[in-house]
Amino acid sequence: MCRDLLDWYDVHARQLPWRVPPAARRAGVRPDPYRVWLSEVMLQQTTVPAVKGYFRRFTETWPTVEALAAAEDGAVMEAWAGLGYYARARNLLKCARAVVAEHGGRFPETAEGLRELPGIGPYTSAAIAAIAYDAPATVVDGNVERVMARLHDVHTPLPAAKGELTALAAALTPEARPGDYAQAVMDLGATICTPRRPACGICPWRTPCAARAAGTAPELPAKAPKAVKPVRLGHAYVARRADGAWLLERRPDKGLLGGMLGWPGSDWSAAPAPAPPLAADWRTVGEARHTFTHFHLRLAVEVAELPEGAVPARGSFVPVADFRPAALPTVMRKVFDIARSALLPD
DNA sequence: AAGACGTGGTA
DNA sequence: TTACCAAGTCT
Numbered sequence: 001m002c003r004d005l006l007d008w009y010d011v012h013a014r015q016l017p018w019r020v021p022p023a024a025r026r027a028g029v030r031p032d033p034y035r036v037w038l039s040e041v042m043l044q045q046t047t048v049p050a051v052k053g054y055f056r057r058f059t060e061t062w063p064t065v066e067a068l069a070a071a072e073d074g075a076v077m078e079a080w081a082g083l084g085y086y087a088r089a090r091n092l093l094k095c096a097r098a099v100v101a102e103h104g105g106r107f108p109e110t111a112e113g114l115r116e117l118p119g120i121g122p123y124t125s126a127a128i129a130a131i132a133y134d135a136p137a138t139v140v141d142g143n144v145e146r147v148m149a150r151l152h153d154v155h156t157p158l159p160a161a162k163g164e165l166t167a168l169a170a171a172l173t174p175e176a177r178p179g180d181y182a183q184a185v186m187d188l189g190a191t192i193c194t195p196r197r198p199a200c201g202i203c204p205w206r207t208p209c210a211a212r213a214a215g216t217a218p219e220l221p222a223k224a225p226k227a228v229k230p231v232r233l234g235h236a237y238v239a240r241r242a243d244g245a246w247l248l249e250r251r252p253d254k255g256l257l258g259g260m261l262g263w264p265g266s267d268w269s270a271a272p273a274p275a276p277p278l279a280a281d282w283r284t285v286g287e288a289r290h291t292f293t294h295f296h297l298r299l300a301v302e303v304a305e306l307p308e309g310a311v312p313a314r315g316s317f318v319p320v321a322d323f324r325p326a327a328l329p330t331v332m333r334k335v336f337d338i339a340r341s342a343l344l345p346d
Numbered sequence: 347a348a349g350a351c352g353t354g355g356t357a
Numbered sequence: 358t359t360a361c362c363a364a365g366t367c368t
Contacts, residue, residue, distance in 0.1 A: 043364040050354065050363085084352030087367075121366045141364045159348095186364060195362065196357080226361085227349095256351065291359095293351055330353060 001208055002174040002181060008204035009184035014191070016048065017055055022180050033107040033132040034065045037095075040124045040131075041088055048190070054083050066105055069096040074250075077259050078327040086329070090259055091119025111137045130182040138170040139182040143189025148172075149221035150193060153210035157222040165221075193217075229295050234268040236288065236299045236332075237276050238339035241306045246323050247277060249315035256292070262332045264315045268297060277314040280304035285342035290331040297331065301338045 010022050018039035020031045038058060042051040057079060062068040068076070073093060080089035095117045099107055107128065108114050114125040126137035145158065148165040156164060174181055192199045200212045211217040239247040249264045251257050264277035276282055282302040290297045325333050 040364065045351090045363060045365055046353080047355075047363050082353075084354090085365085087351065088365090091366080119366070123365055127364070139364085142362090143364065183364095190364080229360095258351090290352090292353090294349075 001205070002172060004204045005184045005188065006174075006177060006180060009180055009187060012187065012191070013180075013183065014048075014187055017052060019183070025180060026177075031132055033128065034068075035059060036128050036132040037065075037107060037120075037124075038092075040127045041092055041119055042083065044088060044124065045085060046083065050083065054080070064105075065096050065099050065107075068093070069100040073259070078261075078324075081260065081327050082330055082333075084330075086258055086260055088119055090253065094118040095120065107132070109133045110135065127182060131179045134177070134179045136173055136175055136178040137182075138166070138173045139186070140166045140169050141186060143186045143193075144169050146195065146221055147185055147189045147193045147205075150198070150211035150217045151205060151209050153214050153216060153220070155216075155220070155222055157224050159224065161221065227294075229291065231296045231298065232268040233270065234272045234297065234299050235266040235274055235276075236263045236301055236335045237265060237282065238263050238301065238303045238335065238343070239277070239280065239306050239310075239312070240303070240343050241310060241317055242308050244320035245317035246320075247306075247312055247315045248318050248323075249277075257329050257331070260329045260332070261327060262329065263335055264312075265299070268299075276302065276304075278306075278310060278312040280306060280310075283342075286338040288331065288334040288338055290334055292331075299331070299335055301335050301342075303339045303342050305343065 013022050015021065018031070018035045020029050039051065039055055042054055061079065062071055071093070076093050077086065077089055080086060098117055099105060109129070111125040111129040114120050114128050115122070123139065123141050126139045129135040129137040130139055145162070145165045148154065148168045149161065152168055154161055154164060192203045196218070198217050200206055200209070200217055203209065206212055209217070211220050247264065248261050251260050251262050253259050266272040266275040282304045284300050285303050286301045288299040288301055325336050328336065
């Protein structure tokens with residue numbers, strides 16, 4: 001059965017910037033563990049199209065784990081801006097520095113060893129072990145869960161079904177070509193066994209698939225109902241100094257948008273108290289709306305123009321020449337777009 | 347162990 | 358517009 005999938009993968013493998021194609025892989029070409037690790041971290045809860053540009057820029061700027069380990073924190077956070085889940089970027093640096101300082105610049109070659117590193121959990125450790133080192137590790141991500149739930153017609157809702165689906169995936173992992181196998185199941189889930197409208201008719205596993213036989217494939221895997229997202233409110237303060245500099249603030253390392261640059265603001269709650277970074281003639285010019293994983297946010301955008309000598313209680317001024325909106329997380333970029341059209345009308 | 351943690355694309 | 362979805366990890 002694994003053979004059917006590997007045969008399919010030999011023909012239909014997606015070509016991705018971090019991947020060694022199956023033909024080259026069988027000819028002995030090994031992927032660079034650094035690139036495998038970087039791509040797998042970027043791909044956590046993130047789509048392939050979103051990752052491609054970031055992967056290219058990261059590998060151009062920092063071609064090796066040594067180069068990344070030597071990078072400045074701010075430069076890495078800026079390069080990650082817009083990709084989301086910023087703890088990944090903080091852990092990426094911690095991990096690179098640990099690999100250089102504690103492992104001589106080489107990634108551990110076993111899933112257990114990899115699992116010890118920051119930002120590398122059960123999925124990523126197995127993925128690197130399998131893909132970079134061809135170890136027979138069982139990779140279980142959202143694709144594998146979906147494929148296994150359908151293949152075995154498992155109706156238990158996630159996340160309760162996680163253990164059962166992991167066991168089913170482990171029982172199927174072959175000794176031969178485990179790296180290609182891991183990528184093949186994920187490709188199958190991404191291109192054939194998709195969440196909606198799976199293409200069962202052209203699936204290499206259409207014959208053994210229990211859900212296909214039962215007609216239940218499109219509704220699997222079952223999932224526990226999601227909690228309703230509350231709405232939180234807040235104020236964001238965008239100040240422009242007379243020389244064009246913007247008042248920005250580095251957010252604390254822990255918590256939401258940790259380590260990222262942002263506009264000074266109130267806390268985000270049901271009834272936020274205004275908290276401008278300095279006394280000024282603030283005007284409300286609009287509202288930025290943004291949805292995070294667990295709440296909706298509405299930010300009142302306040303703007304002010306400041307004299308050259310203004311001294312803020314929080315944050316620091318970034319000269320126009322150094323300011324790049326792309327270095328901000330998306331919610332802060334939305335705030336800027338609203339503030340800019342008020343302060344700098346075309 | 348349940349909740350925190352982003353974003354952009356799609357229906 | 359809203360809701361769901363995508364190669365998870367950490368606490």
